[in-house]
Amino acid sequence: MTRTPRTALITGSSRGIGRATAVALARRGVRVALAARGATDLEAAAADVAAAGPDPLVETCDFAEPAAILSLFGRLEAAGFSPDILVNNVGVARIASFEEVDDEEWRRNWEINVMSAVRCCRLAVPVMRERGWGRVVNVSSSAGKRPSARWAAYAPTKAALQGLTIVLADELGRTGVTVNAVCPGPVRSSLWTAADGLWSSIAQGGEGREEALRRVESDLPGGRLGAPEEVAEVISFLCSDSASWIHGAVLSVDGGSVRLVV
Numbered sequence: 001m002t003r004t005p006r007t008a009l010i011t012g013s014s015r016g017i018g019r020a021t022a023v024a025l026a027r028r029g030v031r032v033a034l035a036a037r038g039a040t041d042l043e044a045a046a047a048d049v050a051a052a053g054p055d056p057l058v059e060t061c062d063f064a065e066p067a068a069i070l071s072l073f074g075r076l077e078a079a080g081f082s083p084d085i086l087v088n089n090v091g092v093a094r095i096a097s098f099e100e101v102d103d104e105e106w107r108r109n110w111e112i113n114v115m116s117a118v119r120c121c122r123l124a125v126p127v128m129r130e131r132g133w134g135r136v137v138n139v140s141s142s143a144g145k146r147p148s149a150r151w152a153a154y155a156p157t158k159a160a161l162q163g164l165t166i167v168l169a170d171e172l173g174r175t176g177v178t179v180n181a182v183c184p185g186p187v188r189s190s191l192w193t194a195a196d197g198l199w200s201s202i203a204q205g206g207e208g209r210e211e212a213l214r215r216v217e218s219d220l221p222g223g224r225l226g227a228p229e230e231v232a233e234v235i236s237f238l239c240s241d242s243a244s245w246i247h248g249a250v251l252s253v254d255g256g257s258v259r260l261v262v
Helices: 016-027 039-052 066-078 103-131 154-172 209-218 228-238
Strands: 007-011 031-036 057-060 085-088 134-139 177-184 250-253
Touching: 007 016, 007 103, 016 031, 016 039, 016 085, 016 228, 031 039, 039 057, 057 066, 066 103, 085 103, 103 134, 103 154, 103 177, 134 154, 134 228, 154 177, 154 250, 177 228, 228 250
Parallel strands: 007 031, 007 085, 031 057, 085 134, 134 177, 177 250
Antiparallel strands: none
8 A cells, every 4th residue: 555645764865966855756646764974954855845845844964973873763763754865965076086195085986976875774764665666766877887907986986876776676575675776977066066076186387167068968969967956866766666667777867978788
């Protein structure tokens, strides 16, 4: 029997793809729990979600810290909120070569980009399995499909997240819980466009933000950056009953930027 409304936890949902996904799921009638570090951005995201559907829960959490994730799930349980849907979206990225990345940055990339998803799945998936229905979507990256020198720490951890997706899909295949990943390409979100965003790492010869971003866009088949909402709609579909036969997929949502036959 279908439970209504569905419930979803979205990590890193104060901005960008996570925030757009929360809005997209709310439009489908899903009650969303928003979780991220920044309280101010979370409150703004909550207003967008409430305008689209059921009122969300709002929780701050530093997903680099195992104890913080345990505390988050404890607070959700105390509020009577047990997610049917888990979107592991939180992540950290920096354009850097191998020689520029020290042990601490490797550790932080691993803890946030991989272990946060491991820990959230460890806490959420057993309940989904008991119910016989659940959706896990891991937000990876085109860099995880096609690593390059400038993403020295980021690309390997996003590739690991794709591996985790396949492992969980293999384990959960007959339980009613589907596990998939999406791999966005460059998206016009604060990750790229903020004052200290990724554009500033690639700017050449005194380029401003828009000039640097235009160079990124010139390398993309579609000639533009994606929109967070375009990725969010794919995630939202994967979280629906209509996507029940999509399992263990690692879907490119990148405007064709990664040209692989997979």
